[in-house]
Amino acid sequence: QVQVVESGGGLVKPGGSLRLSCAASGFTFSDYYMSWIRQAPGKGLEWISYISSASTVYYADSVRGRLTISRDNAKNSLYLQINNLRAEDTAVYYCARDRPYSGYARYFDYWGQGTLVTVSS
Amino acid sequence: EIVLTQSPGTLSLSPGERATLSCRASQSVSSNYLAWYQQKPGQAPRLLIYASSSRATGIPDRFSGSGSGTDFTLTISRLEPEDFAVYYCQQFGGSSFTFGQGTKLEIK
Numbered sequence: 001q002v003q004v005v006e007s008g009g010g011l012v013k014p015g016g017s018l019r020l021s022c023a024a025s026g027f028t029f030s031d032y033y034m035s036w037i038r039q040a041p042g043k044g045l046e047w048i049s050y051i052s053s054a055s056t057v058y059y060a061d062s063v064r065g066r067l068t069i070s071r072d073n074a075k076n077s078l079y080l081q082i083n084n085l086r087a088e089d090t091a092v093y094y095c096a097r098d099r100p101y102s103g104y105a106r107y108f109d110y111w112g113q114g115t116l117v118t119v120s121s
Numbered sequence: 122e123i124v125l126t127q128s129p130g131t132l133s134l135s136p137g138e139r140a141t142l143s144c145r146a147s148q149s150v151s152s153n154y155l156a157w158y159q160q161k162p163g164q165a166p167r168l169l170i171y172a173s174s175s176r177a178t179g180i181p182d183r184f185s186g187s188g189s190g191t192d193f194t195l196t197i198s199r200l201e202p203e204d205f206a207v208y209y210c211q212q213f214g215g216s217s218f219t220f221g222q223g224t225k226l227e228i229k
Contacts, residue, residue: 035218045158045166045209047218058216061122094165105172106213107156111165 002026002110004078004095009115016085020115022078022095030073033098035108036080038091038117046091049080053101085119092116123148123214127221133229140197142224144210149190154213157186157195160223161206169208170195202228 008020022034035050049059049069057069068081078095093115096108124147134140144155152173158166168177170186173193183198197204205228210221 037218044223045160045211045220047211047220050218060217105153105156105175106218107168107171107211108158108166109168109171109177111167113165 002097004097004110004112006093006095006112006115009093009117011118011120012085013121014086014119016119017081017083018085018117020080020082020093020095020117022080022112024076024078024095024097027097029071029076031100031102033101034071034078035096035098036069036078037094037096037108037111038089039094039114040088040091043091050098051078082117085117087119089117090119122217123150123212123219125210125212125219125221127208127210127224129224130222131225131227133227134200135229136200136202138200140195140200140204140226142195142197142208142226144188144193144195144221146191146193146212148214150193150212150214152189155186155188155193156211158209158211159204159206160209166209197226200226 003025005023033052037047048063051057051069066083070079095112097110126145128143155173157170160166174186185196187194207223207225209223
């Protein structure tokens with residue numbers, strides 16, 4: 001069965017950095033685009049980045065310059081490096097499966113349980 | 122950036138009733154790029170509808186999606202107790218995604 005599992009969240013001081021990981025299983029990871037989506041406490045969903053099956057990357061304007069998304073197809077893993085963390089980055093970060101390289105419609109059909117990032121001094 | 126506005130913000134209904142949730146886009150969205158999600162407290166979102174009107178795997182047929190251009194609708198024909206949750210619409214355009222702010226469906 002398809003599964004994505006995030007890890008790497010925690011408490012970080014403002015200005016610090018963090019690397020989140022997402023382990024995928026149950027599907028051909030290299031065939032799929034993957035995204036990171038976050039949700040601040042009590043707030044709505046915010047897409048922040050996606051990476052294509054060919055490793056082309058895209059970022060939301062709100063986070064561009066501080067985030068780096070990457071993937072390791074040999075390890076079936078997705079990563080998100082977040083630098084210069086701010087209080088407003090406090091959120092649950094979800095990894096989600098996006099479209100297959102051969103697909104067209106864009107949506108997120110499998111989500112992990114999320115990993116909480118708290119930015120506080 | 123395309124802004125999605127969902128209405129109402131909160132919808133109070135009883136089990137068995139019909140729910141109609143609206144999602145309006147600030148500019149036209151391709152029907153292939155509009156999806157709906159359900160989220161319950163403490164859980165990840167769950168895909169309900171993709172490409173405006175296609176039900177995701179395992180989603181009951183009481184859930185349906187419709188619309189085109191800038192106006193999209195999620196309809197739940199007869200509410201079950203487990204349907205009370207927050208619902209989000211999502212679009213893709215210009216190499217980025219946006220979500221609506223959500224509609225909370227609560228028990229009346």
